[in-house]
Amino acid sequence: MGRPRVRVYELSSQNRIMAVSDNWDPFARGNGGAAALAHAVMGRPIWDFVSGVDTRSYLNALFFAARSAGTRVAVRYRGDSAAERRLYHLLIEPQADGALRLSHLPIDIARHMVRAPTAAELASQSCCGQCLRWRKGQTWGASEAFPGLARAPVDYVVCPQCRAEAQRAIDQAMSGRHVH
Numbered sequence: 508m509g510r511p512r513v514r515v516y517e518l519s520s521q522n523r524i525m526a527v528s529d530n531w532d533p534f535a536r537g538n539g540g541a542a543a544l545a546h547a548v549m550g551r552p553i554w555d556f557v558s559g560v561d562t563r564s565y566l567n568a569l570f571f572a573a574r575s576a577g578t579r580v581a582v583r584y585r586g587d588s589a590a591e592r593r594l595y596h597l598l599i600e601p602q603a604d605g606a607l608r609l610s611h612l613p614i615d616i617a618r619h620m621v622r623a624p625t626a627a628e629l630a631s632q633s634c635c636g637q638c639l640r641w642r643k644g645q646t647w648g649a650s651e652a653f654p655g656l657a658r659a660p661v662d663y664v665v666c667p668q669c670r671a672e673a674q675r676a677i678d679q680a681m682s683g684r685h686v687h
């Protein structure tokens with residue numbers, strides 16, 4: 508598998524997937540399987556592909572800010588595979604008629620060694636879907652447990668650090684909304 512390139516897709520004003528970039532299918536085959544191929548995702552709500560109410564409300568807040576401020580909003584997130592640690596920028600840009608263009612730009616790729624989360628980890632810990640750190644008690648930390656290899660549902664949430672980064676991006680977008 509080659510280096511991941513920039514993936515782009517567009518959402519309608521109702522957050523349905525309306526267009527995906529040419530490199531969508533090769534990436535989907537490597538990462539999400541047949542269910543994630545372009546013909547299978549087209550027209551469907553983005554929320555069908557987002558795990559956890561926490562992550563949905565996080566993304567929804569970013570979408571709202573980009574649309575209402577009429578400006579781009581960017582956050583970082585981890586989109587790892589089992590073989591690579593991948594840090595991305597998610598760039599959200601408003602388009603005509605309430606549509607949004609979402610670009611996933613790889614900014615740092617490194618090989619890593621991971622293992623499947625244990626049953627005990629899945630039962631007692633939550634994983635931040637944005638930075639892939641796990642919550643152990645009150646602390647958040649890196650782990651070799653890779654949620655993509657889990658054999659049971661992962662409790663995906665958004666950690667305070669990622670929430671704060673998103674809030675800064677939102678505040679920045681909203682503070683510029685009347686400047687034209």
Ligand SMILES: [Zn+2]
Pocket residue numbers: 635636637638639640665666667668669670
């Ligand atoms: Zn996080």
